[in-house]
Amino acid sequence: MDLAFSRVDAALTDFAVTPFFRHETVEDVMASQREKRAVMRTIEVCELRIAGEKNYVPVVPADSIWQIQNGQAVTYAERFSEQYRQFKTGGAQEASGTPLQELSPYGITPAQISLCRAMKIHSIEAVHSLEGHALKALGVQGNDLKRMTSAYMANLTRGGQVESELEQLRRQVAELTAALRAPSPVGVPSEGEHDDGVDEASFSSMSDDQIKAYIRERSGSTPRGNPSRDTLVRMAMEA
Numbered sequence: 001m002d003l004a005f006s007r008v009d010a011a012l013t014d015f016a017v018t019p020f021f022r023h024e025t026v027e028d029v030m031a032s033q034r035e036k037r038a039v040m041r042t043i044e045v046c047e048l049r050i051a052g053e054k055n056y057v058p059v060v061p062a063d064s065i066w067q068i069q070n071g072q073a074v075t076y077a078e079r080f081s082e083q084y085r086q087f088k089t090g091g092a093q094e095a096s097g098t099p100l101q102e103l104s105p106y107g108i109t110p111a112q113i114s115l116c117r118a119m120k121i122h123s124i125e126a127v128h129s130l131e132g133h134a135l136k137a138l139g140v141q142g143n144d145l146k147r148m149t150s151a152y153m154a155n156l157t158r159g160g161q162v163e164s165e166l167e168q169l170r171r172q173v174a175e176l177t178a179a180l181r182a183p184s185p186v187g188v189p190s191e192g193e194h195d196d197g198v199d200e201a202s203f204s205s206m207s208d209d210q211i212k213a214y215i216r217e218r219s220g221s222t223p224r225g226n227p228s229r230d231t232l233v234r235m236a237m238e239a
Contacts, residue, residue, distance in 0.1 A: 015125035016134075018095045019080040020047040021062055021087035044087075046076045049120040051127075052134025057120075097123025106148040112141055124149050203233050215239050 024045045031039035044062035062077040062084065077084040083093045100113045103124060119137055121127055128149040135142045203211055211232045216222045218239035223232060 015097045015123055016051045016129045018049040018051070018120060018122050018126075019076070019083050020049060020093055021045070021077075021080075021084055022047065024059070044077070046080065046084075048076075050134075051121040052119055052130055052137045054119055054137065095122035095126075097125040100124060100127070103148050103152060106151055108145070108148055112145060115141055116145070124152055128153055200233055200237070203236055208232055211236050 022045060023042050025040050025042050028039045028041045031041075045059050046062050048058045048060065050056060050058075060076055063075050065073045066076050066079045067074050082096070085091075086093045100108060100116055100121075100123065115138065116122070116127065121130070121138075127145050130138070130142070130146065135146065138145060203214075206214070208229060211229075212223055215232070215236050218236075223235055227235070
């Protein structure tokens with residue numbers, strides 16, 4: 001891989017590059033020199049189809065190093081692992097990102113989609129990332145396509161914010177519902193029940209000590225002495 005492309009590739013987003021893995025037969029130069037005849041071998045390579053570059057298609061060995069990350073070498077096969085897996089299993093190698101057809105509500109035409117394909121642009125994210133020379137390569141359609149993708153991305157962001165707010169509201173509703181459904185202490189009428197009025201039946205399942213605790217909670221003082229149960233119930237109803 002040439003150094004010029006290395007510098008360009010470092011500035012490209014993954015959406016701006018559509019990889020295509022294939023086999024290619026190349027000469028093994030060292031073996032040819034050693035055996036004094038052309039020695040060929042088949043290797044795995046990756047075509048790098050760059051958005052906005054109609055004629056420039058770099059080809060690199062699949063096992064060549066793309067970057068060093070945290071001291072670890074990352075090959076092009078690892079960088080584009082999903083497409084490489086599709087290649088190895090015989091599946092169709094699909095471009096990453098959102099299909100351009102999703103821009104139909106924003107006004108994209110079949111002709112504009114065809115233009116993008118001709119310029120190796122296969123996703124909304126790829127169009128959105130275009131700048132400078134790559135954007136100019138789309139000609140008069142470039143500004144319209146950028147406007148559409150900007151509107152799509154803005155709506156996507158707003159949609160994510162709304163969903164986040166809705167999820168927060170759902171959690172709050174669930175917490176409130178759980179709190180309302182939580183049982184009151186055994187035999188103790190809730191504050192709401194007291195406000196609506198209580199009768200003797202409300203205290204039928206309570207012990208004397210529980211009724212005294214209820215009176216203390218409602219009035220701030222515990223009944224003195226050893227009043228009868230009827231007296232405790234009356235005091236609780238009046239508390």
